[in-house]
Each structure stands twice: as C-alpha cells, then as structure tokens.
Amino acid sequence: MIPELGHFALILALCLALLLGTVPLLGSFRQQRQAMELAPSLAVGMLVFTAISFACLATSFLQDDFSVALVASHSNSLMPTAYKFAAVWGNHEGSLLLWSLILSGWTAAVALFSRALPLQMLARVLSVMGLIAVGFLLFSLLTSNPFARLLPSIPADGADLNPLLQDPGLVIHPPLLYMGYVGFSVAFAFAIAALLGGRLDASWARWSRPWTNVAWGFLSLGIMLGSWWAYYELGWGGWWFWDPVENASFMPWLAGTALVHSLAVTEKRGLFKSWTVLLAIFTFSLSLLGTFLVRSGVLTSVHAFATDPERGVFILIFLCLVVGGSLTLYAFRAPAVQSRISFGWMSRECLLLINNVFFLVATLTVLFGTLFPLLTDALGLGKYSVGPPYFNAVFVPLMAVLLPFMGIGPTARWKQDSSARWLRELLVPALVAVVVGALLPLISNQSYNIWVALALVLAIYLMLAMLRDLQTKVRNASSLVAGLKRLTPSYYGMQLAHLGFAVAVIGVVLTSQYAVEMDLKMSPGESQEVAGHVFRFESLERVSGPNYTADEGVFAITLEDKLVARLAAQKRRYMASGQVMTEAAISGGLWRDLFVALGEPIGDGAWSVRLQYKPFLRWIWLGPILMALGSFVTLADRRYRAGKVKATNADTDTGTDNAAAAVTGTHATT
Structure with missing residues (x-):
C-alpha cells in the first residue's frame, strides 16, 4: 500500500507542477492577479506531495519491502540502516526522485522567501521552475517509475547496493551535489522571467544573486565530497581523475563561478546584462547535460548510473527544449538591451570581465575534452580517449594566469582606476610573495621544484593582496573593530572564497609534485x-x-x-x-x-x-569548504533581507563613489 501511495503522490505532484507552470504564467501576461497569487501555494503543494512520495520510497527501503523492484535490486536485509536509507538515491530511479524533491524544495523556498518580489516577477519565476519540474516528474513517471512492483514473485531477500556506494560519503554527497545542480535552476528561472518581462535591469540580478551563491556553495561542497569519496573508497589514492562524470559536475561549477561574478557587476553597475542572462542559461544547461551524461548510458564510469540508453532520449529531448527555448527567447529579447554605462580598462568591471572569460574558456575546455570521445564514437570516427594529460596541459595554465587578476580585483575601483594605484597597493605583497614563495621549497625535505615555487608565489600573493585590501578598507576607521564592523557580509564572503581558492591551489600543487x-x-x-x-x-x-x-x-x-x-x-x-x-x-x-x-x-x-x-x-578539500562557507556568509548581507529592493544607480551613468564602493565590498564570491 505504501508504494501505491508514493506513486499516487508523485502523480499529484506532477499535476500541481503542470498548474504551476501554466496558470500563473498565463496570469502574468493577462494581468490576472488571482492566477498569479496561486503560484506560491502550488509551489508548496508540489513540495509536499513530492516529499510524501520520497518518504514512501524511503519507507519501502527501510522496511525491506522486496516486492518493490527498486528495493529488491539495490538493498538487502543485511545492510546497515544508514545504507538502506542512502540506497534510496543509490540508483537511477531513486536519485531522480531525489532530484525532483530538491527541485520542489528550491521552488517552495523561492515562493516562501521572495514575497518582496513584484507579484508578476515571482509568478513567472515559479512558473519556469514548475515547467522544469514537469519535465523531471514526467521522466520519473513515464520511464523511471521507482515504485514498480515484483508481483506475484517476491524475492526472499534483495540483491545488494553496489559496495562502492556503501559508504558514509554516499549519504551526504549526492544530496549536496544535487542542491548545487538544481539550485542553478533558480538563477535560470530568474533570467527567463526577466527575458519574458523584457526588463533586464539590476533588480533581477539582486534578487537572483543570493540564490545563485547558495547553489554554488552547495555544488562546491558536493564536488569536494565526491573527490574525498573517490580518494579513500576506490583504493587508488587519487583525488581527481578527470572522469567524464566528474567533469559533468565540474562544468556547472566553472560556469557558475563566472555567473556569480557577472551578477555582481549587473547588480552594482547595471553592466553585462545580456552576458549574465546567457551565463545563467549556460550554467543550468550544463547541469542538465550532466544529468544526460550520467543517466543516458553513454558513459562507463563508477559514478554513472548504468541505465537503458532509451531513457537518455527523454533527457536529450528535454535538454533540447530547455536550451533551445531559452536561447530562442534570448535571441529575441537580448538585442533590445543596451547599456549606456561605460567603464575603463583599469577598473573592477574590466577585471571581472577577464575573470568571466577565463572561467568560460576553462568550461569550454573541459566540455570539449568530455564530449570529444563521445562525438567521434557516435560519428564512427573511432574510439579516442581524452585523459588527464590534456586537461592538465590546458586547464592548469588558465588557472595560473587567473590568480594575479584575482589579487587585483578586490582592490580595484569601479568604473575607472589607475595602474599607479594598483602598483602602490600591491607592490609590497607581490615582492613578499615572490621572496617567500621562492624560498619555501628550499627549506623542505624535497628537491627544489620550480612549479611548486611558482604556485606558492601566486597563492601567497593572492592571500597577501587580500590582507592588503582588508587593511586599506579599515585604515580610516576610528578603530580596527569599527572598521571590521562596517564591512559587509558580501565582502567577508568574497575574502573567504578567494582564500579557499588559494588554499586549494597550494594543496593541489604540493600533493601533485611531492606525493x-x-x-x-x-x-x-x-x-x-x-x-x-x-x-x-x-x-x-x-x-x-x-x-x-x-x-x-x-x-x-x-x-x-x-x-x-x-x-x-x-x-x-x-x-x-x-x-x-x-x-x-x-x-x-x-x-x-x-x-x-x-x-x-x-x-x-x-x-x-x-x-x-x-x-x-587535505588542503585540496579545505579550499572548497572555505569557498562554500564564503558563499553562505553572503546571505547575511542585509541587502538580501530587505523588504524591498532599493533603487540603485545601475541604470544611470552617474557611477559610484569609489570610497563607498571600497567599503561595501560588493565583489561576488568566487
């Protein structure tokens, strides 16, 4: 009876998702307030019924109900209780239900915590998320029913969960990873809603930014836990192998990093509007692409779900509809958006643009290396393998060149700055970093390594540049405590995230060279x-x-x-x-x-x-923890808790007082 209840609840969740995706959206175009006001209630209802469905499946696993095909295939009576529960998402059907549950959770969260949004905007955002939920709930019900029964032939005991997955890491890794994957749907929904309204001002960026930061933080933690699990569970002692499924989660992270920076510029200065919308579409599209790669059967990996390739056709069609539809809308709407705001080559805007270009190139590099073997095989051109040598040779130099810009970025002023001021502020940190980074390998027990020295120079420079920027921002305060208090949570989040990046670089290089x-x-x-x-x-x-x-x-x-x-x-x-x-x-x-x-x-x-x-x-994993912590710290910024979005100078060319901009520290987390 419990599986049937779960199946029925999933059908009701689909019905509510269909209503959410259509009624408020149509009401937003027809100015029907009652239709738009239905959106939050429908979002919460969708979450309730999806949660009931998930709870029913979890109960079937915990009670060893082997009449359910999924339980019989992925659990047995000897498994510890914790792994029986984790087995709920240790398979294709269950993990897809977890994806739908988390998507419903994000949708309900937007409905409950975004009441200050204009009703029309909120209705469109929730409707877009409802349409995404329709796709995944249909996929679950039509091709991947988790409640299918084995009647009347019920086995006495189940098979077993893959021993690789009988690990504490499985209990927390997939939910965190999905929180990041699915969380980018919020940024996507805000971007599409802004396009539908034909208004790409700074307001939508401010509304979207905290949700994007949180999703990016969860994805950082999810990737970190996946690396940690592979290190101690697979028995090989490595932490990253550039596996295609690893890349499937890494690509949205790279694009999402560019997105959080671009949102900062759009919110603060009203620039990069079209670019930011495109990044939101691209980031969520990469999340869907990762879903296709993992579940289509085109990959062989310890991380992938070995499923019927026909299921991949459904995801591929859904991916084409989402990407094709959003890009078509973008093509019609984006050209009408013109920015009259200017900025100089020596400015924070320019540095953030450079940052975005680097991360986008890195994303495309990983995307090409991941898809190239699949494309050549599909076209009958032979089987090729793209492994760590390619990725290391292309990706590592990009990140090395990016580090100096990360050190300058927080120090730079909006709109216009000067190289002379940059030199005055950062010359001492740069010289100290060169001396310390070059000498540290000499005092180690290992042979001198030029790559280690270079990495230490860049990482230490980034850390010292951050300290110098902090010193600059508090030096005119009446006291150190007063200076620290006036800095915003967004600034502290940025500092933590950049520190995490530097720590991860040190860990990666020292481990790779001296292991x-x-x-x-x-x-x-x-x-x-x-x-x-x-x-x-x-x-x-x-x-x-x-x-x-x-x-x-x-x-x-x-x-x-x-x-x-x-x-x-x-x-x-x-x-x-x-x-x-x-x-x-x-x-x-x-x-x-x-x-x-x-x-x-x-x-x-x-x-x-x-x-x-x-x-x-351990520094490799400490880095992402600090990055994620930085993204969560930004939520404490009062701008994101205000009852109404205040007007900004984003749509004018009046600029921002550089001293005030330095104090507010609105640079995005990275």
Missing part, C-alpha cells in the same frame, strides 16, 4: 620506507562486518622510530553479491596523509600493497 607512491609485494613482518616514514606490515587477520567478511592487514607506521599511526586496510567480500572491494586505511592530517591499500594475495602469505605519502592533501 610518493609505491606498489609492491609485502608479507607480514616486512617493512618499507616511504618519504621518511617506515611502513611495517604487522599482521593479517580475518574479520567480519554486518554484511561482509574481510582480510585485514595491520600496518604500523613510524617516523624517526616514533609510532605515528597504526592502520588497518581491508580486502572485503560482500556476502549478498560476492563482490570484492578494497577498503583503504588512511592516517590524515593538515600537513600530510599516509595511505595503505591491500591489493590481491600473491601467494606464500604475500600481498600486493599500495603505500602513499601525500603532503598537504
């Missing part, structure tokens, strides 16, 4: 030195878990004859499926990671073993 990896044969009692650490294989035991048995190798790790860690790496065999998985053992810290993974038994008690020493690895 030590060894694959060797070891027997209990043997030792091996790795980067000054001695790994001793102490013992091998047989252990049991709730739904698996494992061979567990215990390793003692010493540094200068002092025990620093004792790690237990496992080779697991899951009872339900018989699959064998590697469970790595890791000793993590702020400065280094020690990694042990058991391979296969070789004979005579020996095992293949992977040992790794990775310096500053």
